[in-house]
Amino acid sequence: MADRPGLIGEADGSTLFLDEIGDLPEKLQVHLLRVLDQDGEYQRLGEARTRRSSFRLVAATNRPLSSLKHDLLARFVHRITVPTLDERREDVPLVLDALLRRAAQANAALRERFLAVRHGKIAEARVAPQLATRLLAHHYTHHMRELDRLLWLAIGTSEGEYLTLTPALEAELPERAPSLPQELDAERVTAALAQAGGNRTQAARILGLKNRFALLRLLKKFGLEGSEEGEDG
Amino acid sequence: VSHEGVVLRDAIEEVLAQEVDFALRFYERLFERYPELRPMFHRSSPDAQQRMFTQKLVYLIDFYDDSQRLEQAVREVASTHKSYNVTAEMYGWVGGVLLEVLAEALGPRWDSETASAFEACWAKVSDLVLQHTPA
Numbered sequence: 001m002a003d004r005p006g007l008i009g010e011a012d013g014s015t016l017f018l019d020e021i022g023d024l025p026e027k028l029q030v031h032l033l034r035v036l037d038q039d040g041e042y043q044r045l046g047e048a049r050t051r052r053s054s055f056r057l058v059a060a061t062n063r064p065l066s067s068l069k070h071d072l073l074a075r076f077v078h079r080i081t082v083p084t085l086d087e088r089r090e091d092v093p094l095v096l097d098a099l100l101r102r103a104a105q106a107n108a109a110l111r112e113r114f115l116a117v118r119h120g121k122i123a124e125a126r127v128a129p130q131l132a133t134r135l136l137a138h139h140y141t142h143h144m145r146e147l148d149r150l151l152w153l154a155i156g157t158s159e160g161e162y163l164t165l166t167p168a169l170e171a172e173l174p175e176r177a178p179s180l181p182q183e184l185d186a187e188r189v190t191a192a193l194a195q196a197g198g199n200r201t202q203a204a205r206i207l208g209l210k211n212r213f214a215l216l217r218l219l220k221k222f223g224l225e226g227s228e229e230g231e232d233g
Numbered sequence: 234v235s236h237e238g239v240v241l242r243d244a245i246e247e248v249l250a251q252e253v254d255f256a257l258r259f260y261e262r263l264f265e266r267y268p269e270l271r272p273m274f275h276r277s278s279p280d281a282q283q284r285m286f287t288q289k290l291v292y293l294i295d296f297y298d299d300s301q302r303l304e305q306a307v308r309e310v311a312s313t314h315k316s317y318n319v320t321a322e323m324y325g326w327v328g329g330v331l332l333e334v335l336a337e338a339l340g341p342r343w344d345s346e347t348a349s350a351f352e353a354c355w356a357k358v359s360d361l362v363l364q365h366t367p368a
Contacts, residue, residue, distance in 0.1 A: 090278045090281055091278055092281070093281040093284050093288075094278070094280055094281045116291065118246070118249060119250055123249060123287075124287050124288050124291065125288065126291075126292070127288050128292060128302075128306060129288070129289045129292055129293075129309060130305055130306055130309040132285055132288060132289070133309045133310070133313055134309070136285075162295075175312070185272050221271070221272075
């Protein structure tokens with residue numbers, strides 16, 4: 001058998017990143033937990049000798065955390081919940097820009113066509129306002145992959161130097177009424193929080209916001225971050 | 234491209250090539266002068282808002298002489314602004330701050346020709362937006 005250190009052996013002295021850990025079969029979760037519980041001790045397949053690997057474990061999943069065995073989940077001390085793209089649609093222009101820059105890294109023609117360059121540095125992406133507005137209002141069900149697909153559709157169907165709202169995109173991005181028709185000020189936000197007993201999810205609903213992340217940004221904007229938070233749903 | 238279009242494009246390229254972030258400076262001044270406008274901008278994060286502002290400004294200037302494209306762009310903006318209760322008066326506020334920040338950024342390059350070109354540009358764009366704002 002070839003001498004293969006395996007992922008855990010390779011990670012010795014560094015970080016092991018396991019993507020989509022929520023898809024890891026339960027049997028493998030048990031193996032991983034054993035390594036973690038035994039201070040990095042592991043055995044290679046078909047080998048009787050015990051080895052040790054010292055590594056930091058970082059993992060990601062888009063599944064509910066309940067897909068992990070609870071004792072394995074407990075080993076993850078720091079957890080970061082990243083809202084879906086639909087929950088942070090306000091970031092769509094930035095994400096679109098990043099996706100376009102990444103695509104353009106390997107494609108000079110894309111870079112020249114759709115990215116403005118000033119003093120040798122890439123400046124802004126050339127996106128027609130109609131397209132930017134529709135992308136901002138779109139309801140994303142397939143997250144980043146959906147925006148990436150729409151970007152490539154725009155690249156493939158736009159003419160000239162701007163990504164535009166072509167008929168193909170118009171069919172995918174029907175005009176929607178913006179989700180926030182009313183003006184919100186600090187007073188209304190405070191009142192909604194009071195009405196919801198400090199529950200930010202409920203307060204967001206009262207204000208007609210998409211979700212509590214939108215409310216959190218408002219709280220930050222109005223300097224109300226310290227507002228007492230109740231039991232959140 | 235009209236002479237006015239060339240003046241606008243040269244000026245905006247010069248401003249955007251500067252180290253100081255023009256869009257950031259514009260929003261800081263706008264909210265300092267008109268704090269009541271701040272809540273209208275919460276649909277986007279400040280970074281995204283600034284990026285979109287620059288993109289729109291460059292687009293409007295690039296197609297300043299193309300009335301069809303300008304109108305298409307403006308129609309979408311008008312519909313969004315309507316939902317935010319943007320009033321005609323506010324276009325004056327925004328235009329005033331925009332010209333002021335542009336003048337500061339261009340310094341001695343902000344001559345009467347450049348000032349007139351931007352004044353005419355803002356008047357044209359805001360008139361178009363108001364024309365296309367749904368009743």
